[in-house]
Amino acid sequence: MELLPHGYTNHTTHHAGVVTKTYKGRDAQRRMEREATALCGLETLGAVLPVPHLIGCTGETLSMTFLSGVHGQDLMEAGRAPEVLHACGAALRAVHSVDASEVFPRARPGSVLVHGDYGPNNVLLTGDGSRVTALLDWEWAHAGDPVEDLAWCEWIVRTQHPEHLGELDEFFHAYGFRPDWETRHQAMVSRCRELVDFQPHRIGLLIETEGWTR
Numbered sequence: 001m002e003l004l005p006h007g008y009t010n011h012t013t014h015h016a017g018v019v020t021k022t023y024k025g026r027d028a029q030r031r032m033e034r035e036a037t038a039l040c041g042l043e044t045l046g047a048v049l050p051v052p053h054l055i056g057c058t059g060e061t062l063s064m065t066f067l068s069g070v071h072g073q074d075l076m077e078a079g080r081a082p083e084v085l086h087a088c089g090a091a092l093r094a095v096h097s098v099d100a101s102e103v104f105p106r107a108r109p110g111s112v113l114v115h116g117d118y119g120p121n122n123v124l125l126t127g128d129g130s131r132v133t134a135l136l137d138w139e140w141a142h143a144g145d146p147v148e149d150l151a152w153c154e155w156i157v158r159t160q161h162p163e164h165l166g167e168l169d170e171f172f173h174a175y176g177f178r179p180d181w182e183t184r185h186q187a188m189v190s191r192c193r194e195l196v197d198f199q200p201h202r203i204g205l206l207i208e209t210e211g212w213t214r
């Protein structure tokens, strides 16, 4: 049994090709159901998106297949930030091309599928960073505004890889659109507010984010 690195909320382990994710914190069951629904829906759609196959759920634990690849944040640290961010932008374009109602039956037809925690923290890639091999962590997926994912990926880079801020150009270029700073900043702040409700110890990150002028 191997504890998987880069988990920020839950407890995720791997054994013999099966990944087991036990949800921690508020609304654990609801987040698990959301991830299960997203994985099933994306697989049924035959979407071009590489997501794990859902094996099953019991209690607050979900099982899925293990996908191979190198973690986005490890590759960023290893000098592949431009490639990783480019691949993240291209993959996000594919995510946003999915009609959310095909994944979440209660969503309005024509609404956009938003990942909800998008960034190099939740992708695996080929060793050269050129291609995403796994899109993970769908517990926050919902029908929403694409700027949420664009802003959140930027937030992850700003807070966890500040030395690679310049390479975000690659991300927006590959995605094909860069909302203006005010729109992105507002999206970052509102997501931080939601996270403070979820995990009050994150208050410092909200205050820091609110203070950014660019």
Ligand SMILES: Nc1ncnc2c1ncn2[C@@H]1O[C@H](COP(=O)(O)OP(=O)(O)O)[C@@H](O)[C@H]1O
Binding pocket: 004, 005, 006, 007, 008, 009, 010, 011, 012, 019, 021, 052, 064, 065, 066, 067, 068, 071, 121, 122, 134, 136, 137, 138
């Ligand atoms: N199906 C999978 N195949 C391979 N690695 C995985 C898989 N699911 C999760 N992981 C690894 O475990 C980490 C934590 O899982 P994740 O779903 O992101 O949990 P958290 O919500 O705690 O961030 C991921 O960043 C990734 O490194």
Ligand SMILES: [Mg+2]
Binding pocket: 006, 007, 008, 121, 122, 137
């Ligand atoms: Mg994660």
